[in-house]
Amino acid sequence: MKCHEVLDKLMDFTDEELATDEAALIEQHLAKCNACREELAALNEAEGLLGSLAILENAPEITRHWMLSPKKGHRSRYLWQTAGVMMIGFIVLLLLHPWSKSSIDNSSENRLSQQLATTPEGIVSLGTQEDNIAPIAKPEISQASAKVAVQDKSYNLAATAEAIPDKTQLVAEPEKIVLEPEPPDGIILILGEPEEPESFDYAMQTTLPDGTQRITSSEIKRDAEGRPVEIVLVSKEIAPSENERVNGG
């Protein structure tokens, strides 16, 4: 065995990872080669010193901000619960408000988006609906009932939404939203958790007074890092005649 071959395998030799016969060849070489013995001694000396790095140091006290701020899950849940309420309010407006009534033609698609603001800390906060909803002339209470499909389950939804004049804001209190049967995790089930985009996908089917079927669904647009930045609602209407045709009636 030559010196460069021994040096290549010296670390495996000290780690005892070589086969017996190969280790024996290296031992034979070391017995007669002073330079390789010195190299082995140097590596062993380094190994001995580096072994002291195994001592664990006590970490200093740091600010445990996860214990100081509201629990992330709760905050996130609160935000997304709010998002759910706002979106339902949005849909309620879409369903009942005269402004939205005229904006959707039969069999057409209407896309509305809700911008989300993402803070540097990665916390998602909601934007306002100012960009999306025309000013409302007078206070009004809107009520809606709809069938909401969440993944494979469907729920009957009844919501009361209050439109506040001038502020172009739609408020729906969580307790005014009724889901039957009650989902195990409350209203959050409508939107799901931000990290589970598949649970955001939902659709609402409503029968309007004239018999038109309106299907509203949502999708979440995300940035390159996967953070939600926009909720897009897509509404599609099927006229009664078309609906009958689809259903064979």
Next chain:
Amino acid sequence: VPNIFDGLVLKDSGQVAQPRADASDLTARARRGDAAAFDALYEMHKDRIFTLCLNMSGNHEEAGDLLQETFTRAWRGVRKFRGHSSFGTWLYKIAINVCRATANKKTPFLPDIADVGKDQPLIDCVRVTLSQLRPDYRLVLTLRYSQKLSYAEIAEQLDWSLAKVKVTIHRAKQAFRDEYISENGNIV
């Protein structure tokens, strides 16, 4: 069997290790946003991560900042942690990425302020030498000797081949030894 072994788990290697019965449960709870569970995980890993940061950064103050940054990122990202590896392995990757950002700076090791004026312990001499090495040498030696990772684990953490890990560690040890002798005159 003596009672002192109660509650401890004997690994195949014969080493005695602390039980990790609740680590996966804590991870699952942390993923759901349970801050108390995440805090318990912090308690389990903080010293190892801090030691990694200390060996990589070369001073206690910066290591504290790196520790903070590591757990801040981990808390933000824990809900996306899918459990394909252990929480510890996942945390290591975060810590290594955090440390790599600062590892390009070749800063001499600064002993803890509490140790100034005392005889310099061997560990400080070793860290001074380590801080003079190239960042990749510093990293592999830290992972190997401070964190006790196997070659395969280092390869996984760094996305390197096993051969590259071995060659780099070999060269890093030689460089460490030469640097130590130049700093201290000889090996103790």
